[in-house]
Amino acid sequence: MQNFDVVVIGGGPIGIACGLEAQKKGLSYVILEKGPIVNSLFNYPVNMQFFSSSEKLEIDGIPFISKEAKPKRDEALEYYRRIVTSNNLNIHLFEKVESVTQEKKGFKVTSSKTSYTTDNLIVATGFYDLPNTINVPGEDLPKVSHYYNDPHFYASQKLAVIGASNSAIDAALECYRKGAEVTLIIRGPEVGQRVKYWVRPDIINRIKEGSINAHFNAEVKEIKERELTINTPEGELALENDFVLALTGYKPNFAFLTQLGVQLSDDEKRLPQYNPDTMETNVKGLYLAGVICGGMETHKWFIENSRIHAKMIIEDILTHSNP
CATH class of the missing domain: 3.50.50.60 (FAD/NAD(P)-binding domain)
Known part of the structure; x- marks a missing residue:
């Protein structure tokens, strides 16, 4: 010793x-x-x-x-x-x-x-x-990750990114630019205020033009093999989905x-x-x-x-x- x-x-x-x-x-x-x-x-x-x-x-x-x-x-x-x-x-x-x-x-x-x-x-x-888990059915599926590495992995895939902080926004933008079909799911009413100042306008503009889908005031209800169920102010939605990045801190x-x-x-x-x-x-x-x-x-x-x-x-x- x-x-x-x-x-x-x-x-x-x-x-x-x-x-x-x-x-x-x-x-x-x-x-x-x-x-x-x-x-x-x-x-x-x-x-x-x-x-x-x-x-x-x-x-x-x-x-x-x-x-x-x-x-x-x-x-x-x-x-x-x-x-x-x-x-x-x-x-x-x-x-x-x-x-x-x-x-x-x-x-x-x-x-x-x-x-x-x-x-x-x-x-x-x-x-x-x-990681901070979201505690919903299906979170333990292989398609779900709380860590993000390389955008190439998600090319030509339907990707849901959960979160509104720097990690989530960076992942959404990078994966979109590598050809992923990205949907952002954000619990609050807007993109996080602490997002890097040179990145925040970029994601807001991509959402406005429809390049990246975004659901605000929304929460995931259940994750399945080929889809994702979320609760939104407009009601429950089922989204086609291949992968989930739960980047919630x-x-x-x-x-x-x-x-x-x-x-x-x-x-x-x-x-x-x-x-x-x-x-x-x-x-x-x-x-x-x-x-x-x-x-x-x-x-x-x-x-x-x-x-x-x-x-x-x-x-x-x-x-x-x-x-």
């Missing part, structure tokens, strides 16, 4: 930032990532473009140079990969954390490969692993946080309890970093405003170890 001053769960941009900061301050550390480097970004759509500009995605002051002001997914993958390799970070890839137990002092972290002990645990796992692993002893708010936001000055939770030695801090408010924390968590956490750890 190996012992480290710090164990970081999650090898995304903020987990990497925590590892960099620990390394600079002379702390022993390991980053545990269940997939490849920046696993969540790797699983983003192949053509995704960030809302933030490249300098906002930088960590530790390391310049991020991109072709356009707002970088693409492949550029981000290259940037964070180079940071890991150039700094020889101690990151264990494809090593999933299976359990964490509190010891008399610190924590025991058991992974799919081995176990570790540490006085300080940083959870930087994000929220992209658990994602949520943190609250069960994992609860198992760790982190207290969550009782309201629908499920906000975890932590000290905003140190990022330490109600559990001594347990810290949160990145978007997981926002609970269900997944639009609250991004790389650009949570990258500071790394310095805050490591400074607090050093304060405790050097009183």
